[in-house]
Amino acid sequence: EAGVTQSPTHLIKTRGQQATLRCSPISGHTSVYWYQQALGLGLQFLLWYDEGEERNRGNFPPRFSGRQFPNYSSELNVNALELEDSALYLCASSPTGLGGNSPLHFGNGTRLTVT
Amino acid sequence: GENVEQHPSTLSVQEGDSAVIKCTYSDSASNYFPWYKQELGKRPQLIIDIRSNVGEKKDQRIAVTLNKTAKHFSLHITETQPEDSAVYFCAASRGNTGKLIFGQGTTLQVKP
Numbered sequence: 001e002a003g004v005t006q007s008p009t010h011l012i013k014t015r016g017q018q019a020t021l022r023c024s025p026i027s028g029h030t031s032v033y034w035y036q037q038a039l040g041l042g043l044q045f046l047l048w049y050d051e052g053e054e055r056n057r058g059n060f061p062p063r064f065s066g067r068q069f070p071n072y073s074s075e076l077n078v079n080a081l082e083l084e085d086s087a088l089y090l091c092a093s094s095p096t097g098l099g100g101n102s103p104l105h106f107g108n109g110t111r112l113t114v115t
Numbered sequence: 116g117e118n119v120e121q122h123p124s125t126l127s128v129q130e131g132d133s134a135v136i137k138c139t140y141s142d143s144a145s146n147y148f149p150w151y152k153q154e155l156g157k158r159p160q161l162i163i164d165i166r167s168n169v170g171e172k173k174d175q176r177i178a179v180t181l182n183k184t185a186k187h188f189s190l191h192i193t194e195t196q197p198e199d200s201a202v203y204f205c206a207a208s209r210g211n212t213g214k215l216i217f218g219q220g221t222t223l224q225v226k227p
Contacts, residue, residue: 004158033213042121042204042220043159048213056213090158101147101208104215106158 002027004107006091012113013081021076021110025093032074033094033104034066038087046089049074081114088112117142119207121218129226134192136221138205141186145207148181148188149215154201162203163190195225 005024013019025032034046045058049068057064063079072093078085088111092104118141128134140148149164165172165179165188172179178191188207192199202222206215 031213033215035217042217043206043215045214045216050213058214101211103149103161103164106151106160108158 004091004093004105006089006107006110008110009108010111010113012115015081015083015114017081019078019081019085019112021078021089021091021112022073023075023091023093023107024073025091026105029093029095029105030072031094032068032072033092034074034076035090035092036060036087037090037109038084043090047076078112083114086112086114117207117216119205119216119218121205121221123221124219125222125224127224127226128195130195130197132195134195134199134223134225136190136203136205136223137187138189138207138218139185139187140207140216142207142209142216143186144209145186145216146210147208148179149206150179150190151204151206151217152201153204153220159204192223195223197225197227199223200225 007022031050033048035043037043048056052068066076068074088109090109092106094102120139146167151159152162153159163177163179176193181188202220204220205218208215
């Protein structure tokens with residue numbers, strides 16, 4: 001069984017640019033979650049998508065957005081990049097309808113560096 | 116607001132000793148408490164989880180205890196091995212929110 005895959009592995013952007021990160025969940029999983037892991041910090045919840053809909057979002061500004069496609073893959077968009085957006089962005093998936101109250105399967109992450 | 120406090124931030128033990136990591140959560144409605152292990156440069160992986168209707172759960176050398184009254188849960192690793200060295204995160208969630216609140220992590224070093 002293929003795990004959660006994320007692309008790209010690394011992404012370097014300049015302040016003010018936009019970044020797009022992609023995630024493919026485990027086959028059969030319909031929920032996708034995005035977390036930000038800044039250096040030395042824990043994981044901060046960003047977004048939850050299930051069945052193509054945004055179900056919940058964390059305390060992040062609106063320039064963090066995303067979507068989920070009919071095949072349940074997802075992308076995270078970060079607009080107007082700021083230096084403090086530099087972090088590891090982790091995507092996770094789980095079976096449908098459990099809303100995070102079940103084991104999350106994480107991808108390897110995308111390391112975003114904003115210069 | 117929702118918060119999970121995790122202690123200690125770093126923990127160094129000798130191989131074979133036990134390690135204990137403690138977490139306290141603020142949201143009394145939390146009902147799911149997973150623990151994740153993240154090795155250097157790798158993805159977080161679930162090692163054990165517990166739900167609010169259970170007080171203790173064991174899986175080989177790993178155990179988790181939950182005290183709902185005190186809003187406190189702990190990870191216990193016995194007979195530690197060098198490969199247990201990693202960052203451990205506790206987390207809490209409630210209901211169907213899709214949101215896990217993570218602790219700040221504990222860096223465990225097991226010395227051979």
